[in-house]
Amino acid sequence: MAETLFDRVAIIGIGLVGSSLARVIRRDNPRTHIAACARSAETLDAVRRLQIADETTDDPAAAVKNADLVVLATPLSAYAELAVRIAPALKPGAIVTDVGSVKEAAIRDIAPALPPGVDFVPGHPVAGTEHSGPEAGFAEMFADRWCILTPPPDTAPEAVAKVTALWRLAKMKVVTMPAEHHDRVLAVTSHLPHLIAYTIVGTATELGQDLQSEVVAYSAGGFRDFTRIAASDPVMWRDIFLANSEAVLELLQRFSEDLTALQRAIRRGDGDTLHDWFTRTRAIRRSIIEAKQA
Numbered sequence: 001m002a003e004t005l006f007d008r009v010a011i012i013g014i015g016l017v018g019s020s021l022a023r024v025i026r027r028d029n030p031r032t033h034i035a036a037c038a039r040s041a042e043t044l045d046a047v048r049r050l051q052i053a054d055e056t057t058d059d060p061a062a063a064v065k066n067a068d069l070v071v072l073a074t075p076l077s078a079y080a081e082l083a084v085r086i087a088p089a090l091k092p093g094a095i096v097t098d099v100g101s102v103k104e105a106a107i108r109d110i111a112p113a114l115p116p117g118v119d120f121v122p123g124h125p126v127a128g129t130e131h132s133g134p135e136a137g138f139a140e141m142f143a144d145r146w147c148i149l150t151p152p153p154d155t156a157p158e159a160v161a162k163v164t165a166l167w168r169l170a171k172m173k174v175v176t177m178p179a180e181h182h183d184r185v186l187a188v189t190s191h192l193p194h195l196i197a198y199t200i201v202g203t204a205t206e207l208g209q210d211l212q213s214e215v216v217a218y219s220a221g222g223f224r225d226f227t228r229i230a231a232s233d234p235v236m237w238r239d240i241f242l243a244n245s246e247a248v249l250e251l252l253q254r255f256s257e258d259l260t261a262l263q264r265a266i267r268r269g270d271g272d273t274l275h276d277w278f279t280r281t282r283a284i285r286r287s288i289i290e291a292k293q294a
Contacts, residue, residue, distance in 0.1 A: 002028045005165055010035045010067040012060050012082060014047050015233075016128060017099045018073030019137030022052040024170045027139050037063035046134045061089040069166070072098040076105055076239035083113035092117040095159045099125055101186055101236075103150040103179035105243035111152065119159035122150045122179065124186070125172060130231040142170035150179040187247035192255060194237055195248065197229035 009025060011018045014036040025032050036053035037060050038044050044056040057063050064070045064086045072082060079098070090096070096118060100106050106122045114120055127145040129136065147167040151160050164174045177185075200223070241248055265273040 002169055004029045004031050005162060005169065006032055006068040008033045008035070008067045009069045009071065010037065010063040011053070011071045011073055012037045012063060012086070013072065013074035013078075014038050014043060014053070014134050015073065015132050016136045016141075017125065018071065019047070019050070019052055019134035020139060020141045021071060021073070021099075021125075021137075021170065022047075023137055023139035024142065026052060028169050035063040035067065043134060050134060052134065052137075060085045064089050064094070066091055067094060069162070070094060070096045072096070072100070072110070075233075075235045076100050076102055076109075076243045077235075079106060080109040080113070083110040087113045087115055087118075090115060090118050094118050095121060095162060097121045097123045097163050099123060101190065101240050102243040103148075103182045107150070107152060107179055119156050120152070121155060121159050121163040122152075123163060123167070124148045124150075124182065125167060125170070126186075126190070127172070128232075130228050132233045139170070142167070142172045145172055147172040147174045148182050149174060149176045150182050151176065152179075183244050184247045187244055187251050191240055191244055191248050192251045194229055194232065195241065195252070196255075197226040198237070200226050201230040 006029070009032055011022055011034065014022065018036070022034055022036065025034060033055075034053040035055045035057065036044070036047045037057050038047070039058055041058070044058065047053050047056050055063075060082055067090075070086065070090070072079060074082065079100070086096075092115075096110065096114060097120070098106050098110065100122075101124055103122045103124060107120070110122075111120050125142055125145065125147045127142045129141070147170075149160060149163060149167075160176070167174050204223075262274070262277065264270075265277075
């Protein structure tokens with residue numbers, strides 16, 4: 001059994017990521033008291049049935065009372081209101097963190113509301129599935145994946161160390177970087193691919209009914225992968241694209257230019273350009289496999 005990192009943890013939002021983290025704490029720090037907060041009575045019923053928290057509530061302020069660590073695991077659009085609601089109930093010395101995919105927005109919406117003596121350590125465990133809800137969580141989801149922390153310069157090193165230890169408990173590899181850099185990196189590795197997946201699957205829904213049924217029946221691996229990505233939580237991804245719009249739009253413009261170049265090569269029968277492009281991109285897949293992120 002690992003050393004207990006926090007006596008009391010409050011998890012606000014107990015979906016896929018929040019419930020998976022609760023399972024990690026249950027597994028490795030069983031003496032930690034976990035308070036789970038969600039708006040939905042159905043979600044809270046599931047948490048009680050799964051026994052992944054010691055108490056449940058729909059009141060964020062009640063959940064964070066006496067908590068050593070508060071984890072915000074809700075959609076990004078809820079951050080600003082939640083920060084205002086929990087601020088008066090936070091005890092001095094508490095640490096607040098989050099699991100959102102856009103860190104500049106998290107800092108903008110959360111940090112100003114927190115009282116003195118409370119540290120904010122923005123975090124992003126880069127792990128997940130297309131499923132949602134507390135039943136979808138599992139402790140092993142984080143293993144061997146990266147967790148990116150983006151603490152503001154004035155964050156206490158001790159707070160960063162404790163949040164780092166939590167994600168290492170989940171068997172994650174932890175790195176810190178500036179929030180702006182994180183958002184640009186994730187725009188490439190996560191946000192733009194999701195936007196492309198939503199677009200391709202959306203295009204398929206606009207086809208004639210007879211062709212739609214054949215697309216479903218004869219789906220090859222590529223389209224199946226796109227449908228898996230496009231099945232992700234629509235609220236979460238709506239918030240991500242709105243919160244990281246600048247980086248996503250910049251990359252989308254570059255993608256559009258590259259797509260136009262490929263269109264031109266296909267139209268002209270330029271096999272050499274296509275072969276060179278596919279050879280370069282194939283090497284990226286090999287690098288991902290070698291990094292054990294496949």
